[in-house]
Amino acid sequence: MASRSRLWCGVSALFTDSRGRVILEDVGYRAVCLLPGGAADAGETPSLAVTRKVHEELGLIRRFSRALAVDWLPPGTPGYPQGFPGEMIYVFDGGTLTEDDLARIRLPSREVTSIRRVEPALLPRRMDSGNARRTLAALRARINGTGPTILEDGHPLAPTRLDDLQILRTPRKPQLWPWHSGPVPAGLPVKQAWGWLFATDGRILVLIGQDTGSACLPGGTVEPADHGSPARTLRREVWEEARVRIGDPLYLGYLHDDTCSRHCARARYAALITDWEPPSRDEATGQTYTRVLATPEQAAQLFDWGNEAASQLAAVHTARENLGPPAPARQPLTELLPRRPVHAPGDQ
Known part of the structure; x- marks a missing residue:
């Protein structure tokens, strides 16, 4: 033996x-x-x-x-x-x-x-x-x-x-700002708009930097071309970063960032993913992102949000119920795979 x-x-x-x-x-x-x-x-x-x-x-x-x-x-x-x-x-x-x-x-x-x-x-x-x-x-x-x-x-x-x-190989940036579910107060500029974007199974889109393994929600900085509309910022950034098209954004609330030289708001929206094409390099950041689908709770574990995450997640699930997708089943994160090409917003 x-x-x-x-x-x-x-x-x-x-x-x-x-x-x-x-x-x-x-x-x-x-x-x-x-x-x-x-x-x-x-x-x-x-x-x-x-x-x-x-x-x-x-x-x-x-x-x-x-x-x-x-x-x-x-x-x-x-x-x-x-x-x-x-x-x-x-x-x-x-x-x-x-x-x-x-x-x-x-x-x-x-x-x-x-x-x-x-x-x-x-x-x-x-x-x-x-x-x-x-x-x-x-x-x-x-x-x-x-x-x-x-x-x-x-x-x-x-x-x-x-x-x-190699998720979590790069240190996460702390984002411990207070969450507010109401409208952004007058006089507090909106610096960025980010989105919780739902697939049909109730999971949301997270972008992973291929060079860094860092996670982010789709969205970005409000620019003059957006004419002061954070919802327009979200549509533009989602297309530029992820080549994803979304339905009408639903406002959730904002984070009050008191760490910059001038206090500002970072707005959060929810929307349905309606179409997408293969990802390409984001000209603004030089990044090519891998698009993965996760439950909102799984996504939150990829960020350093502290206790403020709970209130934001509650708002996300309320928005999901209003938008129609089901409560997502917990499962391993999977990639949003390419399908047919689509046109960029505004193209004929």
Whole structure:
């Protein structure tokens, strides 16, 4: 009978805060950060092991029922002791920790010295390369809403579209501006107009920069040619960026940006996608975008909006009900594929 290989079994928990930053531990025995977790005891199931380790290291009582990733580390992986036989590591979804949750964290007297919140794109600066790959793969699996992704040394065996695009490899820009559902006050200039654009299945369009992996909603800066109409800005920008045609925009509200030299509003609209043609290079930015469809909640996980996201998402779903598409089913993000050519707005 062939001999069976012996492997270690490890567990970790992926927690994020309300802004989507990953919770990492500083530990006294490593120069790099780690996810909460560690080795499973002999005969201990992975779900019980991660529950135990999170309680020991963070003082939190949690139950874990969903694995985001299962990774195989090869023998001899750097950073492990001599004779390391390889390891199977389960990454469990710890969900979002509120500020109250974070305030309840109690660190042990040794080993874990502090915790930190890390922007996903900066994980490779804080973790060793294998741990960073594994964590990003698990985070993408969480956004996709799929079952556990199977990894070998942090590399997915069946990469999703998010893996192919290397989503979250570039730091997100914080957009923590207050959300207002009413009209823009007189005297507050509208600087930009962005759109939640619905496909027939209720999912919305997100643009991914092919050079950066950064996500954005379609839309852009109000220009003189728009004659002061943010809705016209949206139509123009959606065509220029994504080669998409939309129906009549429905105003949702605005974000009050108080970080620029002069306060301004960034308007949000909803609209139905009516037609599209293959994407082309956006002359204004030099970017060629990959167009993906996501539920509104999945899309929000690609941005750094903080607690203000909830009110905006509520407005988006109200608009969806008014526009007619169904509540979207959670599924992996998919690409909006080309079909027949269409004419640009205003063409004969």
